[in-house]
């Protein structure tokens with residue numbers, strides 16, 4: 001077997017994303033702040049993992065490390081290992097810089113501020129498409145963009161392409177962001193709260209769209225969401241994160257049928273219910289939130305040695 | 308009929324945009340009573356935030372009018388008194404809070420702008436407001452950047468309360484929060500609504516939150532109001548197909564809720580068969 005095809009075989013078996021013992025510390029005027037502590041997680045080809053947990057627990061920080069964005073900031077220390085396929089990206093930015101927006105894409109949490117305010121949506125599609133195909137013509141790029149916008153149920157693609165982000169609603173901007181993230185058929189999508197500004201019918205359709213892509217291309221998804229109902233419908237496996245550390249790791253079925261960590265249980269008990277008036281009563285603090293990681297049967301990381 | 312607290316009367320709002328005009332709202336009329344929590348839900352892009360903007364005076368209606376206690380609410384040069392009475396709490400409080408001011412300075416600014424209370428008392432009042440939203444008094448010295456999403460939203464609530472408003476437009480106030488923090492923030496919002504006799508126009512996509520807190524609900528689709536009524540009635544027997552479709556699409560986590568939701572799925576299938 002030639003070395004090239006051996007690499008492909010290994011690449012196929014290996015996790016698309018493997019994060020090991022990731023720690024992140026921000027330097028701030030009030031002293032160092034440890035945003036992530038010893039985080040280990042993996043995503044296999046074609047797999048959808050959910051990342052849920054506390055506001056401020058470090059979910060978007062994980063996403064920004066995977067995209068290589070945090071490493072480019074000042075006043076932050078990152079340690080551990082992050083592999084995309086077989087490539088280690090901590091320490092060497094070249095691979096992730098090439099892959100970003102192409103093989104690896106991100107749906108940012110706050111679409112309105114993530115989109116460029118000074119360019120039209122059409123120009124932003126052109127730029128992203130040129131990352132994959134530098135010679136694509138403007139006409140061809142706009143043709144592809146129109147199809148992509150129709151896929152996320154934006155019914156006036158020409159108006160959207162000619163608009164600046166301030167001329168769109170919150171959910172329209174979020175759908176533009178989703179369309180941009182999917183248009184180059186990436187291998188890995190990091191979706192940070194992709195449906196938070198969408199009504200439930202449009203949200204369901206965009207999740208279908210992502211599912212189609214995953215089915216066709218074995219795309220993998222890291223799906224960050226506060227909406228546990230959506231996570232239950234969409235994800236295969238779930239990591240629960242609290243104050244910078246993973247506290248529970250389970251298949252989606254295990255997590256919802258048998259939540260074991262006190263934080264996970266409190267989280268599930270706080271979900272407002274469609275069939276009841278009132279808001280669940282939640283205590284300010286719950287003993288056991290800081291208990292160690294609970295990993296359910298069959299969820300262990302595939303060892304790198306066997307990959 | 309008694310005078311409405313807030314009434315939207317035949318409002319149409321058009322925006323100039325790429326290649327023509329967008330009709331963001333078309334001939335919308337709604338009445339909001341004093342003290343109620345009025346949920347505004349519906350399709351993405353259907354004009355909900357536009358309606359919020361009209362109430363807040365960010366722009367003028369193209370036609371029709373918005374009245375607050377009988378007085379027409381215009382946009383340009385809105386009197387300070389009305390600006391103070393109607394406040395906004397939005398989804399992303401970071402963009403609403405000036406990062407160069409401390410939390411305390413942001414809250415205090417509201418007192419200074421609206422000349423609320425005696426100068427010497429304002430520092431103490433900031434601490435009281437922080438206490439009211441469940442934050443320690445020393446948070447006054449912190450920058451909004453170092454706060455979690457839930458803490459920032461509490462600061463935004465404290466700042467809105469500082470103005471002693473009568474009406475608050477809440478545009479997706481908890482959709483960026485985890486459900487535990489969301490439950491606390493919603494409890495807080497409901498408590499202060501009762502204590503301060505506030506009225507809420509509550510824009511959200513989360514129908515379970517609407518079920519939890521709303522007295523009345525208005526449903527929008529494509530710039531039009533498709534249904535408006537008591538929350539109890541809308542969740543029991545929605546009148547429009549669009550509302551049924553929304554209810555049928557809610558992702559849930561328990562079997563009881565799934566059964567509740569699936570009634571609307573069944574109704575959808577019946578409606579489709581009737582059409583065929």
Ligand SMILES: Nc1ncnc2c1ncn2[C@@H]1O[C@H](COP(=O)(O)OP(=O)(O)OP(=O)(O)O)[C@@H](O)[C@H]1O
Pocket residue numbers: 026027028033035053054055056057058059060061062109452453454455456457483484485
């Ligand atoms: N550049 C930075 N400097 C200092 N602290 C930071 C920085 N970026 C993030 N943090 C802090 O790190 C923690 C984790 O933030 P992160 O945005 O990853 O949380 P999250 O889990 O995505 O929260 P949410 O659910 O609210 O989006 C927070 O306490 C945040 O204030």
Ligand SMILES: Nc1ncnc2c1ncn2[C@@H]1O[C@H](COP(=O)(O)OP(=O)(O)OP(=O)(O)O)[C@@H](O)[C@H]1O
Pocket residue numbers: 166167168169170171172197198199322323324329330331349350351352353354355356357358
């Ligand atoms: N300043 C503006 N210029 C041009 N068009 C605008 C402007 N503001 C809003 N629109 C358009 O008006 C329509 C309604 O937007 P609005 O933000 O009110 O929707 P929404 O119901 O709040 O949606 P979402 O649920 O996605 O936040 C959209 O088609 C939007 O593109």
Ligand SMILES: [Mg+2]
Pocket residue numbers: 059060061109192
């Ligand atoms: Mg985040």
Ligand SMILES: [Mg+2]
Pocket residue numbers: 169170171355356357
């Ligand atoms: Mg909106």
